[in-house]
Amino acid sequence: MDRLFDLSGMTALVTGAAGGIGSAISHALARQGARLALSGSNPAKLRAFRDELNETYGHDHVEITCDLSDAEQVERLVPAAIDTLGKLDILVNNAGITRDNLVMRMKDEDWDAVIRVNLEAAFRLMRAATRPMMKARFGRIVTITSVVGATGNPGQTNYAAAKGGLTAMTKALAQEVASRGITANCVAPGFIRTAMTDVLPDAQKEALNARIPAGRMGEGAEIGAAVAFLASREAAYVTGQTLHVNGGMAMLS
Incomplete structure (x- = not known):
């Protein structure tokens, strides 16, 4: 019997692949049989994570270093993934940065950096991936947003x-490419347990968990x-949607 959500024979590019959520996404896709191009800005960390996936799943995964704040590097990322993998079925826009501050104190460079990496780079990658996906008449674009959005x-x-x-960009793209067998969706995490949240004081963790009906942070x-x-x-008829994974913290339609 075929297993549900089998990704065997499919290829995927994952940005921020070696980070907390990115590594979990990469493991999930590799476990289902996809071959991955792992992207990030730290070559040593990427290589070590690639070796981990190859040892665990044996799919000959590859790594491609890319600084998402550099538009020229971003423009080269999808072509490099296709050159290495032979095709691109799945794009996962996962990488993101924060530069938090109250609006009265936020500097222009902090605004620009977050928009450049979190929004503009995803646009460039979507644009680059759409053309080969349209030729193949198949594609999956998944973008990690946030309950904060x-x-x-x-x-x-x-x-x-x-x-x-x-x-909003994902909804617009989904309408443009749906007739070609391409879907575009978002996953919006709530509070997720990562190395960064693990070091929070217990009192702060308890305060966070109190805001979540499930009573815990996500994994x-x-x-x-x-x-x-x-x-x-199997998700061919789901497009333009945001799947909120937040333990009930914000119950959004």
Whole structure:
């Protein structure tokens, strides 16, 4: 019997692949049989993570270093992934940065950096991936947004603007490419347990958990599972949507 959400024979480019959520997404896709191009800005960390995936799943995954703040490097990323993988079925826009501050104190460079990496780079990658996907008449574009893009958050006007922009951009793209067998969707995590949240004081963790009906922070694997579903053949009739994975913290339609 065929397994659900089998990605065997499919290829994927994942940005921010070696980070907390990115590594969980990469594991989920590789576990389902996809071959991955892992992108990030730290070559040593990428190589080590590639070796980990290859040892665990044996799919000959590859790494491609890219600084998403550099437009020229971003423009080369999708072609490099296709050259290495032979084709591109799945694009996962996961990488992101924060430069938090109250709006009165936010510097232009902090606004520009977050928009450039979180929003503009995703646009460039979507644009580059769309053409080969349209020729193949198949593609899955999954973008990691955030609950903050829907609810806002004090001190994150730049981050919320970028994440909200990703959601709107995805809806527009989904309408443009749906007739060619390409879907475009978002996954919006809530509070997810990562190395950064693990070092928070217990009192702060308890305060965060009190805001979540599930009573806990999410796990990276739970984001990975959502991405694997949206990347699958079975999700062909789901497009232009945002899947909120937040333990009920914000119940959004």
